[in-house]
Amino acid sequence: MKVLIIEDERHAVRRLEGLIALELPQATITSGLDSIESAVEWLGSEIAPDLIFCDIQLADGLSFEIFEKVKVRSPIIFTTAYDQYAIRAFKLNSIDYLLKPIDPKELILALEKFKEMRVGQALDLAQLKSLLQAELKEYKSRFMVKIGEKIQSVPTEEGAFFFSEERVTFLQHDSGRKFVLDYTLDQLEGLLDPRKFFRLNRKYIASFAAISEIHTYSNSRLKIKLKDCPDNDILVSREKVGALKEWLDG
Missing domain, CATH: 3.40.50.2300 (Response regulator)
Structure with missing residues (x-):
């Protein structure tokens, strides 16, 4: 043969x-x-x-x-x-x-x-x-954000994570700054490269680099700690745990 x-x-x-x-x-x-x-x-x-x-x-x-x-x-x-x-x-x-x-x-x-x-x-x-x-479609490479009276372009790769708060969506920059975006998290989920960003729950989409700690939690869930994020209760549902582990191991 x-x-x-x-x-x-x-x-x-x-x-x-x-x-x-x-x-x-x-x-x-x-x-x-x-x-x-x-x-x-x-x-x-x-x-x-x-x-x-x-x-x-x-x-x-x-x-x-x-x-x-x-x-x-x-x-x-x-x-x-x-x-x-x-x-x-x-x-x-x-x-x-x-x-x-x-x-x-x-x-x-x-x-x-x-x-x-x-x-x-x-x-x-x-x-x-x-x-x-x-x-292998093209994913969004940058976002236009408003800083005071100025408009600035922020590369997607500099986004540590994205989150929703009181119906407003924010991009958390890896420098610790946050910017308002004109997108919902559902829309962002389709615009971001899924190899680089993961939808943790209804409030957060995070990059690999932004995840600082992972802890087991009740009912087979996980608790995530993100860098420069004050929210200490970011939970990943039992249904998403397998997909998250596969993504982290990729």
């Missing part, structure tokens, strides 16, 4: 080679292809492998371009560093996708799916690209 790895991170290549060797000891592994250009050249001149592991984001662009430039019949398992907010629908079009760092158990499941897959199943590249682009 011939396996091809298209990946531009050497440590990821080494890990994947090791895992594949454990699960498919008879496989011949080809790696060293780290760009769209090198992959297109290889696939255009070599015999098609039985299985391809391909990172989605390569140094010179999205790997989908490879399959637009050269016809590939080999089944593909995509690998990606994107978190739980990205690319959930890949399972409908490819064998599977694996989040990095790759979990050995997830690799085994993907290989089992590969063995059951009919040969020559086509990828819907147009749908995959549209799904990825939708997931």
Whole structure:
């Protein structure tokens, strides 16, 4: 069995080679292809492998371009560093996708799916690209705030957390200053990158850096302490605890 790895991170290549060797000891592994250009050249001149592991984001662009430039019949398992907010629908079009760092158990499941897959199943590249682009949409990078008679632009990344108080929404700057915003927290939740900000409860959206302490609380809830925030009773509901832990661990 011939396996091809298209990946531009050497440590990821080494890990994947090791895992594949454990699960498919008879496989011949080809790696060293780290760009769209090198992959297109290889696939255009070599015999098609039985299985391809391909990172989605390569140094010179999205790997989908490879399959637009050269016809590939080999089944593909995509690998990606994107978190739980990205690319959930890949399972409908490819064998599977694996989040990095790759979990050995997830690799085994993907290989089992590969063995059951009919040969020559086509990828819907147009749908995959549209799904990825939708997931990787542009989030708000700055907010216009009023300071006295002046209007100033504040980069989103400088926002420690956002909160609502008496029906007014505030941006708490990482310097400790706070600014009024013309958005509700519900609106902000759709404008902020969910990899960087988490909706703790109905009153707070916080960045990772703003969280200074986490304590267990009654009824399987968590109590959060935010930097420069006088509110000592910021609670995360039991229903959100799992998602918060996953976000913190991402």
